[in-house]
Amino acid sequence: xxxxxxxxxxxxxxxxxxxxxxxxxxxxxxxxxxxxxxxxxxxxxxxxxxxxxxxxxxxxxxxxxxxxxxxxxxxxxxxxxxxxxxxxxxxxxxxxxxxxxxxxxxxxxxxxxxxxxxxxxxxxxxxxxxxxxxxxxxxxxxxxxxxxxxxxxxxxxxxxxxxxxxxxxxxxxxxxxxxxxxxxxxxxxxxxxxxxxxxxxxxxxxxxxxxxxxxxxxxxxxxxxxxxxxxxxxxxxxxxxxxxxxxxxxxxxxxxxxxxxxxxxxxxxxxxxxxxxxxxxxxxxxxxxxxxxxxxxxxxxxxxx
Amino acid sequence: xxxxxxxxxxxxxxxxxxxxxxxxxxxxxxxxxxxxxxxxxxxxxxxxxxxxxxxxxxxxxxxxxxxxxxxxxxxxxxxxxxxxxxxxxxxxxxxxxxxxxxxxxxxxxxxxxxxxxxxxxxxxxxxxxxxxxxxxxxxxxxxxxxxxxxxxxxxxxxxxxxxxxxxxxxxxxxxxxxxxxxxxxxxxxxxxxxxxxxxxxxxxxxxxxxxxxxxxxxxxxxxxxxxxxxxxxxxxxxxxxxxxxxxxxxxxxxxxxxxxxxxxxxxxxxxxxxxxxxxxxxxxxxxxxxxxxxxxxxxxxxxxx
Numbered sequence: 001x002x003x004x005x006x007x008x009x010x011x012x013x014x015x016x017x018x019x020x021x022x023x024x025x026x027x028x029x030x031x032x033x034x035x036x037x038x039x040x041x042x043x044x045x046x047x048x049x050x051x052x053x054x055x056x057x058x059x060x061x062x063x064x065x066x067x068x069x070x071x072x073x074x075x076x077x078x079x080x081x082x083x084x085x086x087x088x089x090x091x092x093x094x095x096x097x098x099x100x101x102x103x104x105x106x107x108x109x110x111x112x113x114x115x116x117x118x119x120x121x122x123x124x125x126x127x128x129x130x131x132x133x134x135x136x137x138x139x140x141x142x143x144x145x146x147x148x149x150x151x152x153x154x155x156x157x158x159x160x161x162x163x164x165x166x167x168x169x170x171x172x173x174x175x176x177x178x179x180x181x182x183x184x185x186x187x188x189x190x191x192x193x194x195x196x197x198x199x200x201x202x203x204x205x206x207x208x209x210x211x212x213x214x215x216x217x218x219x220x221x222x223x224x225x226x227x228x229x230x231x232x233x234x235x236x237x238x239x240x241x242x243x244x245x246x247x248x249x250x251x252x253x254x255x256x257x258x259x260x261x262x263x264x265x266x267x268x269x270x271x272x273x274x275x276x277x278x279x280x281x282x283x284x285x286x287x288x289x290x291x292x293x294x295x296x297x298x299x300x301x302x303x304x305x
Numbered sequence: 306x307x308x309x310x311x312x313x314x315x316x317x318x319x320x321x322x323x324x325x326x327x328x329x330x331x332x333x334x335x336x337x338x339x340x341x342x343x344x345x346x347x348x349x350x351x352x353x354x355x356x357x358x359x360x361x362x363x364x365x366x367x368x369x370x371x372x373x374x375x376x377x378x379x380x381x382x383x384x385x386x387x388x389x390x391x392x393x394x395x396x397x398x399x400x401x402x403x404x405x406x407x408x409x410x411x412x413x414x415x416x417x418x419x420x421x422x423x424x425x426x427x428x429x430x431x432x433x434x435x436x437x438x439x440x441x442x443x444x445x446x447x448x449x450x451x452x453x454x455x456x457x458x459x460x461x462x463x464x465x466x467x468x469x470x471x472x473x474x475x476x477x478x479x480x481x482x483x484x485x486x487x488x489x490x491x492x493x494x495x496x497x498x499x500x501x502x503x504x505x506x507x508x509x510x511x512x513x514x515x516x517x518x519x520x521x522x523x524x525x526x527x528x529x530x531x532x533x534x535x536x537x538x539x540x541x542x543x544x545x546x547x548x549x550x551x552x553x554x555x556x557x558x559x560x561x562x563x564x565x566x567x568x569x570x571x572x573x574x575x576x577x578x579x580x581x582x583x584x585x586x587x588x589x590x591x592x593x594x595x596x597x598x599x600x601x602x603x604x605x606x607x608x609x610x
Contacts, residue, residue: 085463086406094399101391134439143459147452154448158390 001027003225004067006053006099007074008041009033011174012115015214016071016221017041030067032058032074053095059102066106069225072099073115078141079182085140092144097151104160112152113224114165116232118210120146130234130280131167149232156230164224165232166289169210170273171217173302183273186211187302189242193249193257194303202266203242207274210237211245213301216292223288236281236291238298248295306332308530309372311358311404312379313346314338316479317420320519321376321526322346335372337363337379358400364407371411374530377404378420383446384487390445397449402456409465417457418529419470421537423515425451435539435585436472454537461535469529470537471594474515475578476522478607488578491516492607494547498554498562499608507571508547512579515542516550518606521597528593541586541596543603553600 003020007013008031018040020026030047031037037048051058053074074091075081081088096114103110119142120135127133137143148165155161170183176191178184185202186209192199203209212235220235240248250258265274281289292298308325312318313336323345325331335352336342342353356363358379379396380386386393401419408415424447425440432438442448453470460466475488481496483489490507491514497504508514517540525540545553555563570579586594597603 089402089406093402097394097398101394137455137459138462140459140463143455147455150442150448150452150455154442154445157443158445 001069002065002067003027003029004032004062004070005029006032006070006072007115008048009035009038010073012168012171012214012217012221013071013073014038014041016073016218017046019218019222021046027068030062030065032062052091053099054090059098062099063102063105066108067103067110068108069111069113070099070103071113071115071221071225072096075115076141078117078119078139081141081144082139088140088144092141093147096144096148100151100155100161100163104155104158107160109160109162111225112155112161112163113221114148114152114163115221116145116149116165116167117142118167118169118234120149120167124275124277126277128278128280129276131232131283132280153231162230164227164230166220166224167232167234168217169212169235169237171212171214172298173213182269183209185269185273189245189261190249190299190302193246193260194253194299196253196257197260199261201242201261201263203270203274204263204265205243205246206241207265207270208239208241209273209276210279211240211292211295211298212237213292213298215301215304216290220289227287229287233284233287233289234279234281236284236289237279238291238295239276239278240295240298244295245299248299251296252299306374307370307372308332308334309337309367309375310334311337311375311377312420313353314340314343315378317473317476317519317522317526318376318378319343319346321378321523322351324523324527326351332373335367335370337367357396358404359395364403367404368407368410371413372408372415373413374416374418375404375408376418376420376526376530377401380420381446383422383424383444386446386449387444393445393449397446398452401453405456405460405466405468409460409463412465414465414467416530417460417466417468418526419453419457419468420526421450421454421470421472422447423472423474423539425454425472429580429582431582433583433585434581436537436588437585458536467535469532469535471525471529472537472539473522474517474540474542476517476519477603478519487574488514490574490578494550494566495554495604495607498551498565499558499604501558501562502565504566506547506566506568508575508579509568509570510548510551511546512570512575513544513546514578514581515584516545516597516600516603517542518597518603520606520609521595521603525594532592534592538589538592538594539584539586541589541594542584543596543600544581544583545600545603549600550604553604556601557604
């Protein structure tokens, strides 16, 4: 079994990489990223390619060895892609399609797990959201994610890839300093209260968002690599208000922590990241995909080293 | 007013080009195609670029002069794109996005009319079809058309293009010999019966399809270039059975023409091109988009030189 992980030095990628390397049955792993291999990942089963998928030489290096399973996580974050749409297109769209085209040439119909995003939905209404919800991306990052989902589905239809796209919500807790993501406050809130620091929250206590830990995300990615199902899925996540998350932090770290947070809602952030409706992920739960279970488990998983 | 037409030597493109050049108010027109300018199109208002949008030199030539309005019709036909998906991607997807990126750089927010296709829908049910129908493309050509619609909508959202995508049905009557299109039989039937030739029809008399003439298509494209509305629209078309079309031909050319057609339904063609449901194009009709009006007018428009 030969496995490829793109974006393997990133927040999710490095966690996935470590899990793959700790599982003795998972085979040889090639990590690809602009940066170095994460310090925690090593061993003779790991090969590392430093570079980007938009580099012809990197693609040729990948093409030399066929893969059975690829986790495609590499991307330019949403806020940067919005500011630099030509870069966003080259990395998030063109390079993704180049990777798929390359993997499709191997003739062994590799499994491809693509990290898509809830950014494909665009503005959310009060109605429950799931893969049956019409995708109306409102940022360039989301438009490219949606386009790549369509391209992957077409490769699957053609029979040259076995593709599954998972729509990821904002994942917690990104390491500090958290930047480049509109949902940064979600990670910051967890870090600050866990560390006993004061935190000024840019959304109100009633603001609801979708919460999923990196640990649960890796569980879901690994499941997606194992199962037969192809297509596009919405990852489950806990829908929690800030008040519920703060209560969870107080249960874990002590009731006095609640007093560390004050609220100074930013209308723009609250509008985009504070009104998430229910998720409709019944089909995904039936397939075995899962969220963290409870606010306390979410926080434990999110802040675990 | 500077106008660009890509695919300007093609079936629809040449008809559009001639109409633009015959309208004294329409401004200067640049035609782009792999082939020569159509013989019917000429005049000092026409510039011609021979080449493809996937040629860097052609893009640079286009970039030298900003356009106010672009009709993007150039594409590799569906059956060829299915057989050669890498070519299909390069022309139907990548080159379309390159063109949009180029036009977006002009900073005058040009109007872009993109010829999308009903191929974006994929397999059709009995339910009426319109832009609210979920797009589930079942051929690579349709997947790329859908991806380009999303990219154009994102340029419009960003404010650097004013984009409108029109989903075209199979257009009649393509010049003989008709090839590269699964719907070729629709044009062949009109040509054959109008010429008094026998025709073996590969779908049954009850087979329903969407019928729109090139003339009405050009009317719709020109309207799309004029109006303010942005987004994706489904072009209206007559939904007719083969029996209704044959009856129309008989009314125009004489009742004996009906006897020229015999039926030898091909299950595969009938399944894809013979069960088209109603179109739901109320919003598009309200905007002034239109079909040919009646079977007789459709045939007249379709076979007009």
